[in-house]
Each structure stands twice: as C-alpha cells, then as structure tokens.
Amino acid sequence: MGVITLPNRVHRTHTHLVACCFALALLGLWCARSLLAEVWTLAALPLIWWNNADQFLISARVDDFDITFANYSIHQVSAAPLDDRIPPVIHHVAMGAGAADHTNRWKDVRQSCIDMHPEWEAYLWTDETADTFVANYYPELYAMWRGYRYPIQKIDALRYMVLYHYGGVILDMDLQCKRALGPLRRFDFVAPAAHPTGFSVGFMMASKKNEFVGALVRDLQRYNKHWLWLPYPTVMFSTGCHYASMIHAYQRNRSELKILAGTGDNFKLHSLNGRVSTPIFDHLGSSSWHSYDAAMIVKLGKSKSWRTPVLLVAGVGIAFFVMKKTRRRRLRV
C-alpha cells in the first residue's frame, strides 16, 4: 500500500492548511469552553442585574421600609408586628490557615453583633465543625468542597450551605454591628448591594430552606471551574459575589430576594466595600474578603501559574501530532 500522489500538490497543501486551522480553532474553542462561558457570565451580569430592580431593592414605596433605619430602635430584634421569616441565628465563619489569628483579632467585633441580639443562637464555623456539617448534610458536595483550591471558596460555599440549612444571618468577622437586624427579618432574603453590580456575600440574611439559597448551593458544582488557573476570577465565578449575584439575576421572580441599597446619589449607603460605616455596620476590615483571603489566594495561586502556558503549548503540540497521524492514515489506500 502506498501513499496516493494527488495531482495537485498546491491544492492539497491548501486543504491541509485550512483543515489544520479549522481543527485548531475548534480545539481552541473546546479548550476555552469554560473560559468562554465565564466570559459570558462576566459580561452578562451588568446587563441583566438591574432588570426589575425596583422590585428587589428595598424601598419605602414598595416595602414601606426605612432604609436609613432611623425610624427603628437600634435594639429591635424582631420584625414584629410583621412576621419574622428569618430565624434568630447568627453565623460567623473562621476557616483556613489564618483562622485562629483571624478569630482572635475580630473577637470583640464579632461579639458586638452577638450582644446586639440577646437570646439569638450564635455559631462560629471552624474547619472541624464545617467539615462535619458538610459531610453530614451535603455528602454529594463534600468531595468538591474539600477539593476547592482556595480557602475562600470553601468559606463562601459553606456560607450558602449553612444559610440554606439553618437560615439566619451570615456575617463577616470584621463587621461591627451598630444596631439589631430585627427590622429586616420580615423579608425572605436580604443582602447589601455591591458596586457597580450585584451584592456582597459578607452579610446575608435568609429564611430556612430558602429556594434561592438552595440554588446557590445546587449550582456550586456547575460553576466549579478554573479561570485559566487565575485565583481571582476563579473565586469570583465559582463561589464569590459574582457567582451569587449571577444566580440572583437569573431567578424568575426576584421580588422576594431583597437587596439593601441607598437611593440616588447615596446609592452606596449600605455598601460594604472598603472601610465604611453604614446605618447597620462599621466595616473594620479593609474589604470583606480582599484582606483576609487575598493573601492566601495570592500565595496559593502563584504555585499554579506555570501550568497555563505549559498546558497550552502541550495541547497545541498534541493537536498537531494527532492531526498529522490521521491525515497520513486517510491518505493511505
């Protein structure tokens, strides 16, 4: 069996080239499919986030709520006379390498929130208790949860699981409470608006087994991808604020998924970016997760960064090799 000599060498080379380019393009798209999906995620959120915002932004007009909180006693721990939909539970999470230092540093700040809510339950989730909790209640997510590359992903995912299972309030350790959260307990879900889109996950309140929080837990697996092995996008899209805001934006009816924000020029009234004082909190850390976790992320991320170029080169090399082989085989009679 010999190789067929095609009459037109130029034509053959040309066909080769086009086929190679096409295959490479396909391969490129295939390799980048999660990247593309996430680019789309990133791009779409600012476009869709504000749809029906007048329904989910807490307001005097729709909810008869005073977003300045000036009308409420700072000791109001219940929404009474309205129903309390959010159970009286406060969760803090201190996990990962710096957890002990972190807990110690913010001990008084955390206590300020507990003191503001006498008789509420208070949980401090540690590596041990979180591990047991996830293993018991989310066995199907346990392996994924354990395998998260960055500690902050474990923390974020745990926030959603804990909030779904128990309901209540999730607070970052560096949030000092200026008043009780009672007035907000009339809602099913509350989180503060972030800038420029979405919401922050450093403070969330939810009813037990809240459907939206359930979606946050359920979709963890689907979005558990790596953004070219870059830490920041990986965290934001797999478990962080961007992820949670995305899921919020895609809920069919967002009118019960309340976002706490100011109005007009004062839109950032409740924003927890940076060291700020809002009507509810003094945010004493520099930023909710950028401070405590960014150091860890950067540290962990560095060791992986060689992989991207190496894998890309290897992928292209393999693609060429495979295509050459198949070409040869096809040309044989």
Ligand SMILES: *[C@@H]1O[C@H](CO)[C@@H](O)[C@H](O)[C@H]1NC(C)=O
């Ligand atoms: C707050 O209280 C003032 C005076 O009592 C009242 O005029 C105003 O409507 C209240 N605002 C809200 C949002 O309840």
Ligand SMILES: *[C@@H]1O[C@H](CO)[C@@H](O)[C@H](O)[C@H]1NC(C)=O
């Ligand atoms: C969304 O739900 C609320 C009550 O939960 C309801 O009043 C409203 O009409 C719903 N909106 C749409 C568009 O279905």
